[in-house]
Amino acid sequence: MQNGSCLCGAVAFRISGEMRDVLACHCQQCRKTSGHYWAATSVPDTALEMTRKGGLAWFRASDTAQRGFCKLCGSTLFWKPDNADRTAVSAGALDGATGLELSQHVFVADKGGYYALGDGKPLHNQFSGGEDA
Amino acid sequence: MHSGSCLCGDVTFTTSAPAKGASACHCTQCRKQSGHIWASAQVAKDALDIEGPLTWYAASEGAARGFCAQCGSFLFWHAHDEDEISFALGALDGPSGLKLLKHIFVADKGDYYDIADGLPQSEQ
Numbered sequence: 001m002q003n004g005s006c007l008c009g010a011v012a013f014r015i016s017g018e019m020r021d022v023l024a025c026h027c028q029q030c031r032k033t034s035g036h037y038w039a040a041t042s043v044p045d046t047a048l049e050m051t052r053k054g055g056l057a058w059f060r061a062s063d064t065a066q067r068g069f070c071k072l073c074g075s076t077l078f079w080k081p082d083n084a085d086r087t088a089v090s091a092g093a094l095d096g097a098t099g100l101e102l103s104q105h106v107f108v109a110d111k112g113g114y115y116a117l118g119d120g121k122p123l124h125n126q127f128s129g130g131e132d133a
Numbered sequence: 134m135h136s137g138s139c140l141c142g143d144v145t146f147t148t149s150a151p152a153k154g155a156s157a158c159h160c161t162q163c164r165k166q167s168g169h170i171w172a173s174a175q176v177a178k179d180a181l182d183i184e185g186p187l188t189w190y191a192a193s194e195g196a197a198r199g200f201c202a203q204c205g206s207f208l209f210w211h212a213h214d215e216d217e218i219s220f221a222l223g224a225l226d227g228p229s230g231l232k233l234l235k236h237i238f239v240a241d242k243g244d245y246y247d248i249a250d251g252l253p254q255s256e257q
Contacts, residue, residue, distance in 0.1 A: 006166075022246070032138070033204060033207070035171045037170075039170075074207050091246075092168045114222050
């Protein structure tokens with residue numbers, strides 16, 4: 001069981017079951033909304049239980065997915081593709097030790113010029129999306 | 134000098150002076166709000182022009198965090214007693230010429246990633 005929340009607490013959630021490895025996404029959309037680049041795990045929708053959602057809002061930046069955030073504190077929280085029953089969840093929103101590992105960087109062709117990646121993890125220019133969200 | 138915007142474009146900003154002190158912050162507040170790590174640089178308040186409906190959230194008594202309530206982009210951090218304001222490097226449009234200089238609050242970093250770019254790190 002893993003708990004998580006936004007910064008102000010107006011959105012909180014509980015995850016049951018296994019979480020996917022963390023992906024770091026350097027696409028333009030993730031960079032704009034997070035302020036740097038975004039890191040997320042992913043879980044089946046059935047494993048994600050919202051325990052508080054008073055602040056939850058969704059923004060559709062593309063035709064294929066929505067981005068969930070807290071409208072009261074501006075925390076980046078979720079990415080939900082229309083074609084999969086899974087939700088990507090901010091790794092930074094998870095409380096305490098996660099036991100997760102960042103396993104790859106995606107959309108690195110879009111990364112900012114002001115930082116370097118030196119962790120030796122695989123780099124990909126795209127992300128296949130779909131089942132693993 | 135620099136220009137940027139949130140994801141939906143409702144909030145835009147420009148700076149009329151060069152920014153300094155580009156850093157990546159690993160504190161719990163920045164991790165919660167950004168979803169991972171927050172990267173920013175500082176500019177004098179009077180050299181920053183912000184347009185659009187920015188919303189501020191105070192997670193502590195001493196500072197406020199500016200974001201777009203339409204799309205959730207985390208854009209600014211301002212300590213009330215400082216003449217400078219920090220803006221998100223991810224919000225910048227086009228090449229900025231800026232380079233990340235350091236990692237701060239690494240004592241609070243998450244357990245799921247390593248900091249491996251060789252830049253200086255400070256606990257606070």
